[in-house]
Amino acid sequence: MLITGFPAGMLACNCYVLAQRPGSDAIVVDPGQRAMGPLRQVLDEHRLTPAAVLLTHGHIDHIWSAQKVADTYGCPAFIHPEDRFMLTDPIKGFGQGLFSGIGRTVLGALFREPRQLVELDRDGDKLDLGGMVVTVDHTPGHTRGSVVFRLGGDASEVALTGDTLFKQSIGRTDLPGGSGRDLLGSIVNKLLILDDDTLVLPGHGPRSTIGDERRANPFLEGLTR
Numbered sequence: 001m002l003i004t005g006f007p008a009g010m011l012a013c014n015c016y017v018l019a020q021r022p023g024s025d026a027i028v029v030d031p032g033q034r035a036m037g038p039l040r041q042v043l044d045e046h047r048l049t050p051a052a053v054l055l056t057h058g059h060i061d062h063i064w065s066a067q068k069v070a071d072t073y074g075c076p077a078f079i080h081p082e083d084r085f086m087l088t089d090p091i092k093g094f095g096q097g098l099f100s101g102i103g104r105t106v107l108g109a110l111f112r113e114p115r116q117l118v119e120l121d122r123d124g125d126k127l128d129l130g131g132m133v134v135t136v137d138h139t140p141g142h143t144r145g146s147v148v149f150r151l152g153g154d155a156s157e158v159a160l161t162g163d164t165l166f167k168q169s170i171g172r173t174d175l176p177g178g179s180g181r182d183l184l185g186s187i188v189n190k191l192l193i194l195d196d197d198t199l200v201l202p203g204h205g206p207r208s209t210i211g212d213e214r215r216a217n218p219f220l221e222g223l224t225r
Contacts, residue, residue, distance in 0.1 A: 001132075001153050002026075003201070004042055009033025011061040014203055016160060017042050018132065018151065025051040025130030028069055029149065029160050030203060035065040036072075051130035053077040053114070056162025056203060057146040058086030059175075063111075070114035077114040080138065081121050082177070083145030087113045092176065120147055137190045139164045141183025142171035148190060156197040159210070165191055165200060167208040170219045188223050 005016035013032035017039070019025065026048035031039060043050070050073040053066050058079060063086065070077040079087065086092060088111055123138040135150040142163045149160040163171040165187055173180040196211025213220060 001151070001158070002046060002048075003153075003158065004046070005029075005201075006035075006038045006042070007204075008035040008038065009061060009064060012204060013061040013064075014201065014205075015039065016201055017046075017048065018158075019046065019048050020131050023047040025049050027052050027054055027129055027132065027134065029054045030056055030062040030162065031065040031069045032061050033064040036068055039065075039069065049073065050075045052127075054129075054134070054149055054160075055079040055083075056149065056160060056164075057143045058083030058090070059143065059163070060086070060090035062162065062203060063087055063090065067112055067114045070116060074116075076116035076118050078118045078120050078127070078136075080145030080147050081119040082140070083143050084113075084117075084119065087111060087117075139183075139186035139190050140177075141173060141179050141181075141186045143175070144177040146171075146186070150194075153199060156199055157194060158199045158201060159191065159194060160201045161191065162203040165213060165217075166202040166204060167200070167206050168213070168217050169205075170217070184223065187220065192220070192223065 002019045008015045009032045015031045015035045016029040018027045028050050052075050053070045055063055066077050120136050125136045127134045137148045139146050139148050151158045173183050194210045198210040200208040
């Protein structure tokens with residue numbers, strides 16, 4: 001499996017591109033701010049054609065370029081229904097106090113839904129995209145509609161964890177829709193059950209493995225599965 005990507009925008013959201021091999025269809029995950037230029041370079045370099053845009057949740061740093069990417073390449077975008085509203089009103093995901101009324105209006109006018117949009121409304125659903133099978137795990141906590149995408153890799157499983165689990169950290173829960181109890185429950189019940197060698201591709205920062213996080217993540221101390 002080909003796995004590549006880049007940090008997009010001021011908040012350095014990791015945009016991932018996954019494909020079976022160079023020259024095949026690809027999955028684009030979380031195309032954030034100013035993602036289109038670097039994404040084109042990756043696609044051209046590996047001769048890839050996007051088959052889908054997958055969104056781990058609805059926060060603006062993860063969905064900023066989703067509509068542009070999906071509509072440019074004529075592919076569907078996938079998001080959990082609990083976070084769908086942020087595609088057209090991303091400010092709600094950060095709370096109304098963060099921006100003035102004018103700022104909300106101007107920024108909100110920049111966003112609209114992709115022409116093809118699919119709701120990820122079934123926990124554990126399996127999607128056949130670009131010749132790859134993607135399992136969708138609903139993992140509320142960072143947002144109500146956060147999900148983790150899992151794929152079978154060459155040597156071990158791959159988990160795209162969004163802002164649920166990072167290298168030696170976990171997602172924040174102080175924004176609208178966040179819940180510390182739900183987040184830890186999602187990690188215990190959906191991630192810590194995975195094999196130690198499962199590759200963790202988080203929404204920000206470096207990659208890790210489930211085993212490394214089980215052993216060294218201070219936020220998971222005392223949590224066993």
